[in-house]
Amino acid sequence: MWVPISIGFAVEEAARLYGGREFLVVDDLRLTYRELYRQVQEFSRGLLAAGVKPGDHAAVWLPNGIEWVVAVFSLANLGAVFVPVNTRFKAEELEYILGQSDSSALILQDRFQKAEFLTMVGELCPELSPSLPGNLHSARLPALRTVIAVSPGKIPGSYSYGELFQMARDIDLKPVEGAVRPSQTVSILYTSGSTAFPKGVMLTHNNILRNGFEIGERLGLTRDDRYFNPCPYYHNAGLVDGLLAALTHGSCNVTLPAFDAGASVAIMERERCTAVGGIQTMFTKMMEDPALDRKRLFLRTGWTTGPPQTPRDIYEKMGVTGITNLYGISEASPCCSISDCRRDPLEDRLNRMGKPLPGVEMKIVNPQSGECLPSDAKGEICVRGWNLMQGYYKKPEETAKAIDGEGWLHTGDLGFIDEKGLVFFMGRIKNVVRSGGENISPEEVENFIFRHPKVKHVEVVGLPDEKWGQRVTACIELKEGMEATQEEIIAFCKEKMANFKVPKEVHFITDWPMTGSGKVQKFKLVENLLAKK
Structure with a gap:
């Protein structure tokens, strides 16, 4: 039976129970439960010394790694609120997140892959370099005071990640840790949803920690499992479905930056992983890899997302006998339903998304009337229970639209619940494109493309794609006398937008399917594009 606790207490308890057992493997780096607790204690003291206080909002712009885990668990340990930032974001997107979340601190890596994080921060905050660490005064980001950088060299105006471990070792953390409650906000996770600007989903310690625990229970995780989850930690699929599921069961979480x-494929073989989780796109790519040989894998349980064929392929090609599908949404921490990998029949696990988690209710309603629908009837999926968000940060009207007076979250997703009580997700009612595990707001992409001097009108839609789920597609009408190419539009987007938001294809059209009130019928637009394929 679940007892609500804080993330800091969960880390301490796991260290007591599992000590020298491995908690995290990232490439060739390893971290035990005992070492995790030690680093969280030291970094927590360093954060306090650097001016980060309980209740402060701190953005974390790091790839999967020990630094991400220690930074986030330390912030949670203090009663601060962490704000994960997508590592594929560009400067404008970062500015919005930092500003809207009122983040007073930013913990980031100097660079990752081809992205120069510090360069982008310097563009937003030219005041950083001449500032003293912890004393930034930025015109564009007035709330931001403290920057902590993971970098081999000292960055002017910033604390280095490593130096926080040496700061204020005599601080007594117990009063601070003891004041943290499971019911208080611990994270603000930004999700595009159906609006032009991302919304900050406020989740509590209990929201995400219990969600991880319940997922681990359905997967049958134990202290002997080595659980590969390559999902990025800035998404709940990596943090909750991966890290916290492992933490609450003494398992070892294996990942990549x-x-x-x-x-x-190589790390699953090397680490003899017994569990695996990931989105449809990841599994598709792994199963296409020529090095994959199910005889060299030891996988017994796992989860994925997508159509029934995806878990079936995983069962057949990777030998994951306990594979299951799940349904989740960011506003619900994220998992709502998942099968029991040890007890539920294979065909149910492949063809449905399981039953609701303990303490979670789900129903199907008519999206127009709100009428509750019977078994097998298709309608909007609604969720109620301990896993629901506190709301969207500083967006009370949007919160009221999402959660009704009886506490039901209206997901905007289409599905049904069969006579066995098993959930099936069919697609999105909301005007959102889901590509490669990312929720992408068409309005956000449209608003950016409208900046192109040749564009008269643009509509962004998602077209079905076997690998990505949906591919972002831009339909553009050019201004009279103008000419442009697909390559030109895509290049324009790549300069300022995260790659996953950039259209994968562009169509130039002049004849728009319209409603009687003069609005473009996007579903007709999709139908027309598919008819041309």
Whole structure:
């Protein structure tokens, strides 16, 4: 039976129970439960010394790694609120997140892959370099005071990640840790949803910690499992479905700084992983990798997302006998339903998304009337229970639209619940494109493309894609006398937008399917594009 606790207490208890057992493997780096607790204690003291206080909001712009885990668990340990930032974001997107979240601290890596994080921060905050660490005064980001950088060299105006471990070792953490409550906000996770600007989903310690625990229970995780989850930690699929599921069961979480199919196959073999989780796109790429040989894998349980064929392929090609599908949404911490990998029949696990988690209710309603629908009837999926968000940060109207007076979250997702009580997700009612595990707001992409001097009108839609789930597609009408190419539009987007938001294809059209009130019918637009394929 679940007892609500804080993340800091969960880390301490796990260290007591599992001590020298491995908690985390990232490439060739390893971290035990005992070492995790030690580093969290030291970094927590360093954060306090650097001016980060309980209740402060701190953005974390790091790839999967020990630094991400220690930084986030330390912030949670203090009663601060962590704000994960997508490592593929560009400067404008970062500015929005930092500003809207009122983040007073930013913990970041100097660079990752081809992205120069510090350069982008310097563009937003030219005041950083001449500032003293912890004393930034930025015109564009007035709330931001403290920057902590993971970098081999000292960055002017910033604390280095390593130096925080040496700061204020005599601080007594017990009063601070003891004041943290499981019911208080611990994270603000930004999700595009159906609006042009991302919304900050406020989740509590209990929201995400219990969600991880319940997922681990359905997967049958134990202290002997080595659990490969390549999902990025800045998404709940990596943090909750991966890290916290492992933490609450004494398992070892195995991951990579960034997903790569070949590296994923290799590390699963090397670490003799017994559990695996990931989105449809990741599994598709792993199963296409020529090095994959199910005879060299030891996988017994796992989860994925996507159509029934995806878990079936995983069962057949990777030998994951306990594979299951799940349904989740960021506003619900994220998992709502998942099968029991040890007890539920195979066909149910492949063809449905399981039953609701303990203490979670789900129903199907008519999206127009709100009428509750019977078994097997298709409608909007609604969720109620301990896993629901506290709301969208500083967006009370949007919160009221999402959660009704009886506490039901209206997901905007289409599905049904069969006579066995098993959930099936069919697609999105909301106007959102889901590509490679990312929720992408068409309005956000449209608003950016409208900046192009040749564009008269643009509509962004998602077209079905076997690998990505949906591919971002831009339909553009050019201004009279103008000419442009697909390559030109894509290049324009790549300069300022995260790659996953950039259209994968562009169509130039002049004849728009319209409603009687003069609005473009996007579903007709999709139908027309598919008819041309």
